[in-house]
Amino acid sequence: MRARAVLTAVAAALLLGGCGPSRTNDPMPTVQPGTDRVTAGPEVRPATGAAAERAAEVAAAWPGSELQQVWEHGYFPVDAPTEWLPDGAFRSSGDKAAYLDGRIDLRTTLPVPVSGLTEVRFADGSVLALPQRSAREVLTSLTHRSDSCSVDCGTRLAVTAVRPGTAAVTTSRGQATIPTWEFTLDGYAGTFRYPAVLPQQPPVPTTPAPPDRPGDGIPTALRAVSPDGLVLTAGVPLGCATADPGTVYETDLAVVLIGHATPRRLGPGEVCDASLQIAPVEFRLSRPLGTRTVLGLADGRPQLPRP
Known part of the structure; x- marks a missing residue:
């Protein structure tokens, strides 16, 4: 049961988110000194x-699954921020402190939702109706940020207008246009914008539990994809260990990245730092990633780059 427990624990930490031929004569990947990057x-x-x-089980469970259907037809943004600040952001440190503390007053009438639904429009012309995040919900999230004040406590901000808008974001299905709420604050020409729709949560996959065998790899979290799609960078969690070159499992529809590590040898009197560290590791694919989905080794969930 120990291997299964390790896989589950590592996957939880990371959420805080046909093989190609090998050329044995090529140089091995290396760890760059001072960076722990493999x-x-x-x-x-x-x-x-x-x-x-284990990777084969995960990849085999993906085609035709409920998880795949939701992933390919849902709203899963890659780079949608929680807010868009105006150019130049804040006029003073006092305004910034007031914003971060949630010292914001409402001096206008908020728009009232009509149906409770809104639409995400994708570049391929498809439209997805999702629950709308109301302007009231946005305001509540702003005014409940902090219960204390440390600096410039007398400064307050005021919302003088709120209107609907749109923003372009990148998703698992490519570019999309999402609805936003544009807040005007007293004294600011530019608007503060917030998503009027929240990302969906994929269902829990029904892949088999990780096998209880020694030697299982370490689950990873995707960070970046190279421009040519051949090299994926993922975070590998480490305790008292050093990251090793990772391995990959590939099919026509999915890619599973597998991290590896070597326990550190401690000298006399040396104490291991048991805190969890995330080391960036590069994984080379046999062909560009393309439209294939990167799946987590432990949980089978699809992953998007999370720098």
Whole structure:
């Protein structure tokens, strides 16, 4: 049961989110001194052993699953921020402190939702109706940010107008236009914008539980995809260990990244830092990622780049 417990614990920490040929004569990936970054060499490192078996289970459960259907037809943004601040942001440190503390007064009437639904429009022309995040909900999230004040406590901000707007974001389905609320604050020419729709949450996958076998790999969290789609960078959680080159499991529809680590050898009197560290590791694919989905080793959930 120990391997299963480790996989589950690591996956929870990370949420805080046919193999190609290998060229054995190519140089191995290396750890860059001072950064703990493991860089991908020119060869592909296919998964083997128990880790490959688990990755195969995850990849096999993806096609036709409820999770795949939701992922390919839902709203899962890659870069949608929780707010868009105006150019130049705040006029003073006092205004910034007031904003961060939630010292914001309402001096206008908020728009009233009509149906409680709103639409996300994708670049391919498809439209998805989702529950609307009301202007009142946005205001509540702003005014309940803090219960204390440390500096410039006499400064307050005032909302003088609220109107609907739109913003372009990148999603798992490409570009999309989402509705926003544009707040005008007294003294500011530019508006403060907030999403009027929240990302969906994919259902929990029904893939088999991780096998109780030693030697299983470490789940990773996708961080970036290279411009050519051949190298993926993912975070590998480490305790008292050093990151090793990772391995990959690939199919026509999915990619599973598998981290590896070597326990550190401690010298006499040396104490291990048991805090969880995330090391960036590069994984080279046999062909560009394209429209394939990156799936988590432990939970089978699809992943988007999270820098």
